[in-house]
Amino acid sequence: MMNQKTTDVESLWVYYTMGYYYNKVNNSEQAEKALKKALEINIKTRHTYSSHIKDVYKALAELYKKKNEGGKAYSYLKKYMEEEGRSDASRFAAMNKATEDFMLEVKQESDWHKNDLPLFIALSISVLTISGVYVRKMISGLKQKKNTLKEQTDALKNRVQTKQLEEITELAKRNDSSFLLKFKELYPDFIKELLKINPDLENSELTFCAMLKLRFSSKEIADYTFVQHRSVQQKKYRIRKRLNIPGEIDIYDFFENLTE
Known part of the structure; x- marks a missing residue:
């Protein structure tokens, strides 16, 4: 080359x-x-x-x-599946075109005499039958292939999300300033839903809600943010009021179900 x-x-x-x-x-x-x-x-x-x-x-x-670069692996596997879909569509279109061309050719060559009609019908039935069998086999094979690819894609996606979750959990434990930014990347809809309920929520409140979404206990939040346990309980009470969370609803369940 x-x-x-x-x-x-x-x-x-x-x-x-x-x-x-x-x-x-x-x-x-x-x-x-x-x-x-x-x-x-x-x-x-x-x-x-x-x-x-x-x-x-x-x-x-x-x-x-x-x-072990799950993000890139998932991205390219997704692109592969998209190309496969385009290829499948092209194959079906080509097969249909070939069948139509054959039928047209047979029709044009026949003078439509009475004796030619049974032959034309027989040929047409044969072509359609063979095409039908081929299509069924192709569809069955493609379904199986796509199911396998979907399983691989889902597995990669879960691995990426698990790794991201571990990273943002560590950032929260270190009280890292980039925690909220990374959290938004993993749960973009969660923050949007919170702001729909109350657009005036501050970053510190969003960060607190994010930690509750990750199911950190009051003691853990107090330890990681270097505040007293009582302060965390007070923050929970204020967040309930800011988001209109009824007293009978568990605050952790509220955040868990917010984006479902």
Whole structure:
């Protein structure tokens, strides 16, 4: 490829193959370089529906999964599934077009004599039957494949969320100023719902609500924020009033169910 002039599609295939190979022999650095090069070629040529680009996405997902980079692995697996969906649509469209062309060709070649009609009907039934069987098999295979991919995607997504949850929990325990920012990234709807109820909530109150969402006890909140236990109880009372939480509702359950 380096010594001869090759098309972009051929180069993309070569880089993908190199990346796939290096990934299999656990040379993650070379695998990442080759696969990223394949992506660059795809972007440059804008071959959005290249037959290899979905495989590049899948290879990158597997690479980052090995490297325990769950966020990147999930992102590329999601892109792979999107490309698969486009490929499936293209395959179905091509099959329908081929069937229609065949039927039209048979119809045009026939003079529509009485004797030709049974033959035309028989051919039509055969084509439709074969197409139907093929479609059913294809749909069954695609469903199974997509279910497997969905399970992999959900597993990766859960791993990413678990890791993020562990990180923001540690930030809360250290009383880190970036806690609320990271919390918003993991639970964006939670903060939005709080502000819908009371737009005047301050950051300190949002931070307190976030800690209750994570089910920290009053003692834990007092220890992590360096205040007295009584102060935390008073804050809980004020938050109830600010958010109109009825006295009979457990405050932890309120925050747990806020975005459901």
